[in-house]
Amino acid sequence: MHDEDFCCAVCLDFFIEPCIIECGHSFCHLCIASHLNINEKCPLCRAHTGKPIRNRQLESLTMSYISSRDLSNTYYERMKSNKKKLLLQNKALLIIWSELNNKPGQSTELCNLVKNVQDQELKSEILWQVKQQVGVGLEHIGDLETETVTIRLKTSRQ
Template sequence: MHDEDFCCAVCLDFFIEPCIIKCGHSFCHLCIESHLNITEKCPLCRAFPGNPIKNRQLESLTMSYISFRNLSTSYYERMKSNRKKNVQDEELKSEIRSQVRQQVGIGLEHIGDLEGDTVTIRLKSSSSK
């Protein structure tokens, strides 16, 4: 067995609350939910996934594998907490992008991904002309 057997193809880390979708691929619950909010296709095979179903057997196997590798349960819990925070951060960034696009009325594709901590956009008010 290898680490990648117990890793999500979206986040590339150990499965956290793994789910299986209709095509048979498994992902972390938060990863697949976040992905499906953007596109309703499997990240690996592009098939329509249907509703994710918790895969308790894979979760148990993953935890056993982590334990076998001498990774503590607290590490698993920290990973889980960090993953939730990262997903929430990405969702917040996405919401901010959407709101800015609506407010400004233009696409921001030329800015690219908002990887930095701060994005400043200065707008001229119509009354300053």
């Protein structure tokens, strides 16, 4: 066995909570969840992904391999960090989409999304996710580098 047998093709590190998608490729839960926020196709083969499913067998094999290589401490630190990042990402997306869904067909200033957020990490993640979503699910008017930019749900053009 080799390190690359237990590595995610997105982050190029050992799998953390590996998930498998319809085409058969596996990725870290955080990696595929982040990718699916902006693209619904596999990062490797571009096939439709479907909903990622936790791959417990690959997780168990990865954990055994990590233990045999005495890499557990750094692996568990990375696992903790990934869980925190995923939670932060989900909170940010919830804030964005909740605000926009409460105003169907309307726009909102980016500063309205972050005005009541005290946590600086969450505020930064909201700004990052807005930038990621522009062109995918959001449209904007103004400069994305300022909080005075106006955002709205992307309208479908036929």
